[in-house]
Amino acid sequence: SGSVRHFKLVLLGDTAVGKSCLVVRFVRDEFFEFQEPTIGAAFLTQSVQLDSSVVKFEIWDTAGQERYRSLAPMYYRGASAAIVVFDLSNKESYNGAKSWVKELMRRGDPNVVIALAGNKADLPASQRKVETEEAQAYAEENNILYLETSAKNASNVKNLFVEIAKKLPQQ
Numbered sequence: 001s002g003s004v005r006h007f008k009l010v011l012l013g014d015t016a017v018g019k020s021c022l023v024v025r026f027v028r029d030e031f032f033e034f035q036e037p038t039i040g041a042a043f044l045t046q047s048v049q050l051d052s053s054v055v056k057f058e059i060w061d062t063a064g065q066e067r068y069r070s071l072a073p074m075y076y077r078g079a080s081a082a083i084v085v086f087d088l089s090n091k092e093s094y095n096g097a098k099s100w101v102k103e104l105m106r107r108g109d110p111n112v113v114i115a116l117a118g119n120k121a122d123l124p125a126s127q128r129k130v131e132t133e134e135a136q137a138y139a140e141e142n143n144i145l146y147l148e149t150s151a152k153n154a155s156n157v158k159n160l161f162v163e164i165a166k167k168l169p170q171q
């Protein structure tokens with residue numbers, strides 16, 4: 001019930017961190033071990049119900065490949081929200097995520113709601129390369145959300161979008 005508010009949301013992050021899988025999990029509640037690579041960007045929509053309103057996300061899933069990086073501003077321009085994804089088992093992807101956050105803060109919308117997602121939380125602890133405390137501290141310093149997600153087992157995926165929806169302007 002209530003009004004429906006529309007927001008553009010963009011996913012950013014290095015290749016193979018699970019951006020497309022997170023979107024497919026959120027939008028269709030499916031997971032594919034061999035998710036086909038994104039070319040350029042894909043567009044999907046999905047809504048979340050809050051207490052008194054519905055937030056409808058217009059989601060741009062970008063390709064994170066370096067060669068497309070120059071196109072990123074096209075996708076994050078005008079975005080109300082951004083999910084910057086890294087793979088918890090890949091330290092380099094965490095460094096990449098931090099550089100995406102920096103770029104968004106410098107060149108994105110001044111009020112963009114940013115969520116950092118440490119994905120592949122289902123992997124065994126022995127494969128983890130980024131500690132929760134480290135990413136959490138970074139997120140707090142930069143006043144952004146941090147959640148650990150798994151597109152594979154669905155944990156925290158809906159919650160990620162709900163937490164973003166709660167931070168979006170009420171108007």
Ligand code: GDP
Binds near residue numbers: 014032036038
């Ligand atoms: P993208 O390039 O960031 O869009 O990454 P994809 O969504 O295409 O996923 C890349 C690879 O990571 C695929 O082989 C997925 O099956 C795998 N993957 C994605 N999310 C998860 C996850 O939460 N857990 C695990 N274990 N693998 C995942």
Ligand code: MG
Binds near residue numbers: 019021036038061063
């Ligand atoms: Mg992809």
